[in-house]
Amino acid sequence: MHDMSNELTTLPKATKKKKSSTVIEVDDIGFSYDHGKTETLKGISMTVPKNQVTALIGPSGCGKSTLLRCLNRMNDLIDTAKITRGAIRILGQDIHAADVDAIELRKQVGMVFQKYNPFPKSIYDNVAYGLRIQGVKKKSVLDEAVERSLKSAALWDEAKDRLKDSALGLSGGQQQRLCIARTIAVRPKVILMDEPCSALDPIATAKVEELMLELRRDFTIVIVTHSMQQASRISDNTAFFYLGELIEYGPTTQIFTNPSVKQTEDYISGRFG
Amino acid sequence: MTASENPFKAKRSWTQFRGKLGVGTFGAATYFILFCAVLIFGQIAYKGLPTFFKSEAPYVNTEFFTSNPEILRVWHDAEGNKFSMPDKDFDIWREKNPDAVILDPHALNYSAGGIAGPLVGTALLVFFCMIIALSIGISAAIYLSEYCGKGRIMSLIRLSILNLAGVPSIVFALFGWGIFCHAAPVIVDHVDERSLFAFSIGSSYLSFQGWGTSLLAGSCTLAIMVLPVIITACEESLRAVPGGFREASFALGSSQWQTIRKAVLPYALPGILTATVLGITRVAGETAPIMLTATSTDKTDMPMQALQNEGVWAFFTQSVQALPFHIYTLAKLPDDPLSKPMQNGATFAFLLLVMGFAFISIVLRNRVRKKLKW
Ligand SMILES: Nc1ncnc2c1ncn2[C@@H]1O[C@H](COP(=O)(O)OP(=O)(O)OP(=O)(O)O)[C@@H](O)[C@H]1O
Numbered sequence: 137m138h139d140m141s142n143e144l145t146t147l148p149k150a151t152k153k154k155k156s157s158t159v160i161e162v163d164d165i166g167f168s169y170d171h172g173k174t175e176t177l178k179g180i181s182m183t184v185p186k187n188q189v190t191a192l193i194g195p196s197g198c199g200k201s202t203l204l205r206c207l208n209r210m211n212d213l214i215d216t217a218k219i220t221r222g223a224i225r226i227l228g229q230d231i232h233a234a235d236v237d238a239i240e241l242r243k244q245v246g247m248v249f250q251k252y253n254p255f256p257k258s259i260y261d262n263v264a265y266g267l268r269i270q271g272v273k274k275k276s277v278l279d280e281a282v283e284r285s286l287k288s289a290a291l292w293d294e295a296k297d298r299l300k301d302s303a304l305g306l307s308g309g310q311q312q313r314l315c316i317a318r319t320i321a322v323r324p325k326v327i328l329m330d331e332p333c334s335a336l337d338p339i340a341t342a343k344v345e346e347l348m349l350e351l352r353r354d355f356t357i358v359i360v361t362h363s364m365q366q367a368s369r370i371s372d373n374t375a376f377f378y379l380g381e382l383i384e385y386g387p388t389t390q391i392f393t394n395p396s397v398k399q400t401e402d403y404i405s406g407r408f409g
Numbered sequence: 410m411t412a413s414e415n416p417f418k419a420k421r422s423w424t425q426f427r428g429k430l431g432v433g434t435f436g437a438a439t440y441f442i443l444f445c446a447v448l449i450f451g452q453i454a455y456k457g458l459p460t461f462f463k464s465e466a467p468y469v470n471t472e473f474f475t476s477n478p479e480i481l482r483v484w485h486d487a488e489g490n491k492f493s494m495p496d497k498d499f500d501i502w503r504e505k506n507p508d509a510v511i512l513d514p515h516a517l518n519y520s521a522g523g524i525a526g527p528l529v530g531t532a533l534l535v536f537f538c539m540i541i542a543l544s545i546g547i548s549a550a551i552y553l554s555e556y557c558g559k560g561r562i563m564s565l566i567r568l569s570i571l572n573l574a575g576v577p578s579i580v581f582a583l584f585g586w587g588i589f590c591h592a593a594p595v596i597v598d599h600v601d602e603r604s605l606f607a608f609s610i611g612s613s614y615l616s617f618q619g620w621g622t623s624l625l626a627g628s629c630t631l632a633i634m635v636l637p638v639i640i641t642a643c644e645e646s647l648r649a650v651p652g653g654f655r656e657a658s659f660a661l662g663s664s665q666w667q668t669i670r671k672a673v674l675p676y677a678l679p680g681i682l683t684a685t686v687l688g689i690t691r692v693a694g695e696t697a698p699i700m701l702t703a704t705s706t707d708k709t710d711m712p713m714q715a716l717q718n719e720g721v722w723a724f725f726t727q728s729v730q731a732l733p734f735h736i737y738t739l740a741k742l743p744d745d746p747l748s749k750p751m752q753n754g755a756t757f758a759f760l761l762l763v764m765g766f767a768f769i770s771i772v773l774r775n776r777v778r779k780k781l782k783w
């Protein structure tokens with residue numbers, strides 16, 4: 137871990153600080169899985185800037201996935217889950233407001249899961265799924281969207297001759313990129329990724345990471361990762377969580393080279409967690 | 410190291426012996442069941458097959474499958490030659506041979522003709538029963554597995570459904586007889602005196618007088634009887650669909666219903682078809698419920714005639730013949746060798762019908778399964 141700072145300086149990431157507007161604003165959010173008896177998230181506040189990659193790191197069970205799933209209200213599906221305090225604003229809108237439809241929210245805030253989970257359908261049908269849900273039927277529109285999404289997900293060359301084949305015939309890394317293609321096909325503003333590379337080998341991981349740096353131009357990305365190297369390679373900002381609290385949040389270079397909190401430093405250098 | 414020091418040398422022990430004994434017992438039990446099944450099936454086939462064929466061209470006894478049960482007339486002449494003939498042929502024969510001597514004539518019920526009516530009746534009962542049971546059962550299973558939570562009331566409901574599966578069929582039969590035959594609502598012009606109560610709607614009445622002994626009452630009774638099996642099996646197969654599909658679908662902006670329809674139901678289909686097989690095999694063989702609610706012994710015309718002559722409602726409220734009940738009737742006939750071919754043929758045809766239903770569903774399921782793999 138010692139040569140990490142060296143490695144960092146050679147990376148081609150967010151060196152020039154472009155001024156960026158805020159897309160997600162998390163304001164003192166508290167979250168509970170058991171009707172509010174115990175809080176899993178204990179008052180998190182942070183902002184996610186537009187067209188950047190923001191990494192959430194921290195030891196297992198600290199609530200990274202929970203926070204991520206709050207952002208597109210996936211936790212609504214758990215009956216005992218409850219937001220205990222605070223608010224989340226995305227594109228300026230409080231996502232828990234009465235007139236917000238979680239379905240519409242999820243069209244704007246897409247999600248890629250840790251375990252790649254393509255549907256047992258063809259590659260084409262997987263990518264077209266979201267658009268078909270929205271009622272798009274025209275073949276030319278779907279064709280165009282499938283091609284565009286697969287190209288953005290760097291999967292087009294590998295998949296273009298087998299669009300009608302089952303998605304399950306793809307390799308793990310290809311399947312994860314397919315899931316990313318499926319997510320970007322509906323043109324969300326934000327893509328949430330929960331450990332997207334944890335089931336992938338180093339080569340597939342490198343491809344997905346490269347892809348994220350590409351996607352940053354069009355999307356705002358929030359990623360949960362357990363790999364310090366990955367966070368430092370691809371993210372512009374890093375948030376360190378511990379036991380449901382946000383310990384430190386700032387530009388990745390600063391968090392990794394000069395963290396202001398001792399816990400962060402210990403975690404990053406591998407002394408705990 | 411030398412061979413004599415084999416560290417993996419087998420030890421003869423009591424445990425090993427017990428293991429072998431266990432495997433032997435399980436194997437013996439399995440083969441015993443197989444033996445019984447082959448014996449039963451072989452016996453039925455051996456006795457029943459001859460009824461399917463005849464000695465002259467075209468060798469297949471088509472009449473057996475295309476005509477209704479008939480009376481067989483039996484007699485002998487002065488020389489002691491035995492004669493037997495279906496009722497409808499007898500009159501023609503009598504006209505042609507007006508002087509024939511007929512001694513000791515008697516009639517054997519159901520011992521001539523075929524099983525067309527019961528065959529069609531059973532097929533109709535099973536078909537409509539499964540339509541009713543699957544539409545209610547799948548809806549209930551979707552509700553149980555996708556919409557409702559895991560609360561105490563819900564587990565009570567699940568437990569009740571499971572327990573219903575063990576209720577004897579005669580109980581369902583009596584229930585169906587009470588509800589569908591005698592209390593279900595119908596729209597009529599003139600209220601029957603057996604009606605429980607009736608209101609007038611416009612010029613007609615909605616009368617709770619039941620559907621009588623009918624195809625509809627029988628199908629509904631059978632449907633209620635298999636519902637527990639169908640609901641439980643469908644719920645299991647819905648739950649077996651990986652949660653990742655649901656999450657992925659929701660994350661792409663689907664509503665709950667879209668998710669169920671596009672990301673859950675298609676993948677639960679093999680399981681649902683298995684449930685259908687289970688249901689069909691249970692329903693097709695039931696005798697008690699249809700005896701009380703659907704069949705009558707004096708029914709002789711084919712079900713389709715009512716549809717052509719009197720319309721859809723008459724079709725559903727007519728009584729039907731059914732194979733299991735027909736076999737029951739045949740079995741209770743006075744013992745006569747001339748009645749045997751019909752008995753054996755009907756039994757074998759029934760077995761084939763049930764196996765055919767199951768076979769179609771299994772083929773369907775395997776084809777669906779092959780298409781969907783994860
Ligand atoms: N569906 C759930 N119901 C109840 N508790 C849950 C649920 N999901 C997570 N938790 C609990 O909430 C806490 C935070 O979980 P979360 O999944 O957010 O952690 P995480 O930081 O993503 O961990 P990991 O790095 O292992 O994925 C954990 O203590 C976990 O046990």
Ligand SMILES: [Mg+2]
Pocket residue numbers: 200201202330360
């Ligand atoms: Mg997690």
